[in-house]
Amino acid sequence: MLDVMEAIRRRRSVREYRREPIPQAVLERVTDALRLAPSACNYQPWRFLLVTDPRLRAEIAHACHGQLWMADAPVTVVACALPEAAYKRMGETWNSADVDVAIALDHLMLAAVGEGLGTCWIGSFDEKAVKALLDIPEGAKVVGLTPLGSPLREGLIRPVLEGERKPRSEVFSTDRW
Numbered sequence: 001m002l003d004v005m006e007a008i009r010r011r012r013s014v015r016e017y018r019r020e021p022i023p024q025a026v027l028e029r030v031t032d033a034l035r036l037a038p039s040a041c042n043y044q045p046w047r048f049l050l051v052t053d054p055r056l057r058a059e060i061a062h063a064c065h066g067q068l069w070m071a072d073a074p075v076t077v078v079a080c081a082l083p084e085a086a087y088k089r090m091g092e093t094w095n096s097a098d099v100d101v102a103i104a105l106d107h108l109m110l111a112a113v114g115e116g117l118g119t120c121w122i123g124s125f126d127e128k129a130v131k132a133l134l135d136i137p138e139g140a141k142v143v144g145l146t147p148l149g150s151p152l153r154e155g156l157i158r159p160v161l162e163g164e165r166k167p168r169s170e171v172f173s174t175d176r177w
């Protein structure tokens with residue numbers, strides 16, 4: 001098992017996948033990371049669709065503005081928020097559902113690294129089209145998707161390099177802004 005910091009360093013967006021299924025036990029282990037994630041007031045305002053049907057996966061990839069490589073992965077995870085079931089007073093005024101779902105999806109992406117699986121957050125999609133394809137009800141919101149599967153090549157999962165992220169001096173303040 002990978003240590004958390006190691007998983008954080010090694011998680012990269014994988015955009016090339018092997019077309020081989022994920023063993024059920026592995027799939028259940030990694031997707032449990034979604035279920036175990038924290039949420040405001042522990043309301044868990046979410047629903048995660050694990051799409052394995054190849055035709056549906058291809059249609060989803062089309063609805064993600066033609067990111068067709070997604071469909072090679074054996075599973076597409078569609079992470080949905082249920083705003084009505086969420087805490088609605090974050091910062092006193094706003095709904096926590098999107099944040100809750102984002103945390104859960106990130107949990108999955110890190111857990112996947114530990115199983116040698118790749119992911120890639122997909123934020124570019126036609127929400128209306130994805131909802132229609134998967135019978136997602138009106139009150140649910142698609143927050144993000146990710147393909148889940150074995151990376152096509154070993155080099156696709158490599159640690160984040162220093163130059164790929166802003167330096168500490170640009171992102172941290174001590175005490176005040």
Ligand SMILES: Cc1cc2nc3c(=O)[nH]c(=O)nc-3n(C[C@H](O)[C@H](O)[C@H](O)COP(=O)(O)O)c2cc1C
Nearest residue numbers: 011012013014015067120121122123124125144160
């Ligand atoms: C909210 C969000 C939306 C994203 N949408 C897409 C997307 O639609 N397609 C894609 O290929 N990558 C997408 N990405 C992946 C980013 O491009 C990627 O995380 C970033 O370039 C850093 O690279 P890394 O994930 O390999 O560390 C998205 C990432 C986030 C967090």
